[in-house]
Amino acid sequence: MTVDTGRSQAPSTAAEDERDTAPPRKGGGWRALAVQPTLVVLGVVAFLVWRSTTTLSETEARQLGWTVLANSVREHLYLTFAAAVIVLAIAVPLGIALTRARLRRFTPAVIGVANVGQAAPAIGLFVLLATWLGFGFRTTVIALVLYAALPVLRNTMVGIQGVDNRLVEAGRGMGMSAFAVLMRVELPLAVPVMLAGVRTALVLLVGTATLATFISGGGLGVLINTGITLSLNSLLIGGAVLVALLALAVDWLGRVVEHVARPKGL
Amino acid sequence: MSETTVSQQSGPIGEGVTARQVSGVSIRLAGVTKRYPGQPAPAVDAVDLEIPAGETVMFVGPSGCGKTTLLKMLNRLIEPSGGKIFLGDEDVTGQDPDQLRRRIGYVIQAGGLFPHMTVAANIGLVPRMLKWDKERVTARIEELLELVGLDPAVYRDRYPRELSGGQQQRVGVARALAADPPVLLMDEPFGAVDPITRQRLQDELLRIQEELGKTIVFVTHDFDEAVKLGDKIVVFDVGARVVQYDTPEAILADPADEYVADFVGAGAALKQLSLTRVHDVQLRPVTTASVGDATAEVVARARAAGDDYVVVLDRRGRPISWPSLPELERVPAVPGTVDEKLPVVGHGSTLNDALDTMLAASQGGAVVIGRRDSLAGVVVIETIMEAIQRTRQGASE
Amino acid sequence: MWDFVVDRRELIAFQAVQHVSLVVQCVLLATVIAIGLAVLAYRSPKVTGLANGISAIGLTIPSFALLGILLAPFGFGITPAVIAVTFYAVLPVLRNAVVGLAGVDQSLVESARGIGMSRAATLLRIELPLAWPVILAGIRVSTQMVMGIAAIAAYVLGPGLGGLIFSGLSRLGGANALNATLVGTIAIVLLALVLDVVLLLVGRLTTSKGIRV
Ligand SMILES: Nc1ncnc2c1ncn2[C@@H]1O[C@H](COP(=O)(O)OP(=O)(O)O)[C@@H](O)[C@H]1O
Ligand SMILES: [Mg+2]
Numbered sequence: 086m087t088v089d090t091g092r093s094q095a096p097s098t099a100a101e102d103e104r105d106t107a108p109p110r111k112g113g114g115w116r117a118l119a120v121q122p123t124l125v126v127l128g129v130v131a132f133l134v135w136r137s138t139t140t141l142s143e144t145e146a147r148q149l150g151w152t153v154l155a156n157s158v159r160e161h162l163y164l165t166f167a168a169a170v171i172v173l174a175i176a177v178p179l180g181i182a183l184t185r186a187r188l189r190r191f192t193p194a195v196i197g198v199a200n201v202g203q204a205a206p207a208i209g210l211f212v213l214l215a216t217w218l219g220f221g222f223r224t225t226v227i228a229l230v231l232y233a234a235l236p237v238l239r240n241t242m243v244g245i246q247g248v249d250n251r252l253v254e255a256g257r258g259m260g261m262s263a264f265a266v267l268m269r270v271e272l273p274l275a276v277p278v279m280l281a282g283v284r285t286a287l288v289l290l291v292g293t294a295t296l297a298t299f300i301s302g303g304g305l306g307v308l309i310n311t312g313i314t315l316s317l318n319s320l321l322i323g324g325a326v327l328v329a330l331l332a333l334a335v336d337w338l339g340r341v342v343e344h345v346a347r348p349k350g351l
Numbered sequence: 352m353s354e355t356t357v358s359q360q361s362g363p364i365g366e367g368v369t370a371r372q373v374s375g376v377s378i379r380l381a382g383v384t385k386r387y388p389g390q391p392a393p394a395v396d397a398v399d400l401e402i403p404a405g406e407t408v409m410f411v412g413p414s415g416c417g418k419t420t421l422l423k424m425l426n427r428l429i430e431p432s433g434g435k436i437f438l439g440d441e442d443v444t445g446q447d448p449d450q451l452r453r454r455i456g457y458v459i460q461a462g463g464l465f466p467h468m469t470v471a472a473n474i475g476l477v478p479r480m481l482k483w484d485k486e487r488v489t490a491r492i493e494e495l496l497e498l499v500g501l502d503p504a505v506y507r508d509r510y511p512r513e514l515s516g517g518q519q520q521r522v523g524v525a526r527a528l529a530a531d532p533p534v535l536l537m538d539e540p541f542g543a544v545d546p547i548t549r550q551r552l553q554d555e556l557l558r559i560q561e562e563l564g565k566t567i568v569f570v571t572h573d574f575d576e577a578v579k580l581g582d583k584i585v586v587f588d589v590g591a592r593v594v595q596y597d598t599p600e601a602i603l604a605d606p607a608d609e610y611v612a613d614f615v616g617a618g619a620a621l622k623q624l625s626l627t628r629v630h631d632v633q634l635r636p637v638t639t640a641s642v643g644d645a646t647a648e649v650v651a652r653a654r655a656a657g658d659d660y661v662v663v664l665d666r667r668g669r670p671i672s673w674p675s676l677p678e679l680e681r682v683p684a685v686p687g688t689v690d691e692k693l694p695v696v697g698h699g700s701t702l703n704d705a706l707d708t709m710l711a712a713s714q715g716g717a718v719v720i721g722r723r724d725s726l727a728g729v730v731v732i733e734t735i736m737e738a739i740q741r742t743r744q745g746a747s748e
Numbered sequence: 749m750w751d752f753v754v755d756r757r758e759l760i761a762f763q764a765v766q767h768v769s770l771v772v773q774c775v776l777l778a779t780v781i782a783i784g785l786a787v788l789a790y791r792s793p794k795v796t797g798l799a800n801g802i803s804a805i806g807l808t809i810p811s812f813a814l815l816g817i818l819l820a821p822f823g824f825g826i827t828p829a830v831i832a833v834t835f836y837a838v839l840p841v842l843r844n845a846v847v848g849l850a851g852v853d854q855s856l857v858e859s860a861r862g863i864g865m866s867r868a869a870t871l872l873r874i875e876l877p878l879a880w881p882v883i884l885a886g887i888r889v890s891t892q893m894v895m896g897i898a899a900i901a902a903y904v905l906g907p908g909l910g911g912l913i914f915s916g917l918s919r920l921g922g923a924n925a926l927n928a929t930l931v932g933t934i935a936i937v938l939l940a941l942v943l944d945v946v947l948l949l950v951g952r953l954t955t956s957k958g959i960r961v
Contacts, residue, residue, distance in 0.1 A: 201940075203892060203893075204895055205896065206900070206932075207900075208896075208899050209932055209936065212917045212920075295812040300917075309816040313819060313903070313904070325812075326813075328810050328812075
């Protein structure tokens with residue numbers, strides 16, 4: 086399952102997302118998972134060495150001071166995980182509900198909307214929400230939730246839809262209730278696809294949270310933005326590298342969770 | 352190795368039905384060896400072999416004994432680690448492989464057709480690579496489709512997935528023959544089709560070979576297939592060691608050792624049934640009718656000849672059904688429906704095939720077709736029973 | 749909003765054309781690069797794994813961060829925009845091209861070689877045409893994705909509809925700020941849909957009937 090086939094043609098491949106939502110390849114296992122954290126650790130070490138050895142101007146030093154820096158990272162993570170928790174709380178139950186018999190006829194429409202929404206530029210969404218709700222943390226989180234909910238919602242639906250219908254019937258045939266079938270058959274089998282959606286969402290969130298700076302939401306984007314507006318390359322690159330490392334780390338975390346939580350025998 | 356120069360085709364002209372035109376060249380292997388890296392024993396160990404021009408030579412032997420490796424060294428899909436290969440008198444061991452392969456047809460299981468190209472494009476590939484002009488390529492495609500029994504008008508523009516397995520295999524053969532190569536290499540080509548289709552494809556190949564006289568090297572794991580198709584059979588053991596190289600008759604009658612005897616299998620007497628061809632036994636003449644004929648006249652003709660059924664031919668003279676007289680009398684004109692279950696065998700088929708076909712169709716006889724799918728007669732179960740009786744008597748004597 | 753569109757139709761049309769032309773050109777460039785890399789990679793499982801890894805990791809890098817990094821050496825203008833957009837467009841195409849080429853039935857490749865086609869001819873006439881539907885699916889994913897990335901590229905003075913969104917942002921609260929942002933965003937979504945349909949048609953026209961699903 087590492088191929089993107091045209092999304093609108095084949096719903097079963099809609100789990101594929103631009104951020105590579107394929108479950109970890111089998112075989113490679115833990116060894117493949119070791120490459121990414123090594124890269125991240127090397128990157129962090131390189132950044133720390135660079136930060137402690139370069140001489141910075143006053144403005145740069147203010148933004149790249151250890152406390153400010155730690156603060157920016159903390160803000161960025163806070164934005165990411167606050168949005169992630171809300172996304173999970175909303176999108177997973179909604180996705181499950183939309184695959185129940187009564188709502189199933191809406192599934193294609195919702196998947197269609199989710200696909201279209203994917204093409205919407207995040208920056209447009211941020212600015213639109215800001216015009217409506219004002220600047221700040223709250224608006225940022227709302228924007229992030231709207232943006233990252235789509236992959237989770239879509240993968241939840243696609244994952245459950247992808248469960249072989251005969252298994253569901255077999256479950257019902259054994260006298261399991263609809264709820265029991267959902268909990269014991271459908272969800273466990275859909276977990277790999279759902280987790281891939283969650284990882285996609287997390288990586289999207291780390292990246293999109295950099296745009297928070299445009300609507301005063303804080304985070305590491307501030308460094309990049311200040312660097313751009315004041316032409317301070319050290320700020321620019323420092324912020325960019327940190328965000329990239331953070332994204333890689335979060336992606337890795339997602340892969341580890343996928344690896345551990347994948348039902349055995351799949 | 353036996354004397355090979357006494358084969359029928361090199362005999363004087365007018366020797367009879369078996370004389371056939373030869374367009375193939377001989378192949379000679381001298382000490383051909385293949386070692387795969389990291390394997391202790393060579394997969395093919397110093398093989399010497401001479402394949403006469405225009406003959407079909409079957410490679411048989413257990414799985415993994417090196418048949419495929421040896422075959423692929425002939426067109427250098429696998430480079431030999433040692434030894435020399437001659438086509439005719441020409442040493443091809445050092446030739447450009449691409450040029451060499453354009454002179455050697457190659458057929459693999461399921462035809463290996465390119466799914467994104469039409470039947471015509473698949474067949475025309477090699478001629479076009481050889482820079483034939485357009486008209487010549489088109490004409491060649493028509494000719495080859497006719498040769499393998501597919502109507503060009505119907506099949507030319509189809510894609511492989513729009514063909515049945517047997518039809519794909521026919522196109523595969525047509526493609527291999529496209530540039531009229533003197534040599535044809537076939538690696539278990541009929542391994543993936545059902546038994547009935549396989550038998551028809553075998554008949555087809557016999558017929559084509561009768562017309563063309565190529566040098567064919569054919570790998571199979573099915574000894575019956577080897578007996579049916581081969582002028583000669585090579586029985587290999589591990590490392591492509593040649594255990595016996597002879598005619599099917601000779602191998603059946605006199606296996607070189609226990610290994611070959613095992614391979615040939617029990618019931619060698621019954622295997623003689625595989626050695627007798629349909630064209631070797633008495634065929635029954637039948638009453639024929641064309642689609643659209645008035646049934647009254649046809650039925651009267653059949654009654655006069657003492658037949659209780661009629662073979663219906665289509666416009667090109669190919670049998671399509673064999674209704675009984677009562678069936679026919681129910682309609683005014685002879686219907687054009689194609690009976691998918693019509694038991695048909697080629698006149699080069701073995702009696703074994705004919706028996707199989709009858710059993711599969713639950714019929715007491717089978718329609719026999721000769722050249723270009725035209726009707727040759729009907730073979731009936733009694734004829735086959737007689738043949739079995741004769742071989743049993745021969746065995747007990 | 750309608751008045752806004754009518755008033756500024758020339759500017760909007762200009763920016764839309766710029767946006768699409770940036771995306772289309774970068775995706776074309778990316779396709780060539782990705783197929784070239786995939787051709788080098790797909791024969792070796794190790795290099796294939798590496799290509800897939802690079803593709804997956806590259807996609808985790810936030811686009812705003814990459815744009816920032818590119819500003820340092822290249823300064824404001826079209827160069828960092830083109831590099832960033834092309835970079836992201838390469839990744840899905842690369843992954844799909846590798847998978848598509850590796851997925852070509854080996855017996856077909858052998859058949860091609862067996863009837864005397866050269867390595868290059870086999871690649872051009874058999875392997876790439878057979879992998880094409882998968883590659884094209886990658887191109888569609890790339891196109892959708894970089895439509896949004898191109899919007900952010902406007903911040904480093906790249907061309908396109910992102911300019912409308914950022915001008916809305918800079919005049920927030922002022923007249924037409926909302927209109928500018930809204931028009932920019934909706935135009936990007938619509939154009940992304942149009943491009944997707946166009947690619948679908950291209951796929952129909954360029955995929956042999958024999959392998960169309
Ligand atoms: N590409 C290869 N690399 C290594 N060993 C091979 C390769 N192809 C075939 N072999 C080995 O060579 C031997 C002969 O194989 P093959 O010619 O395919 O046998 P056959 O066609 O008679 O079944 C086998 O033991 C097989 O494992
Ligand atoms: Mg073999």
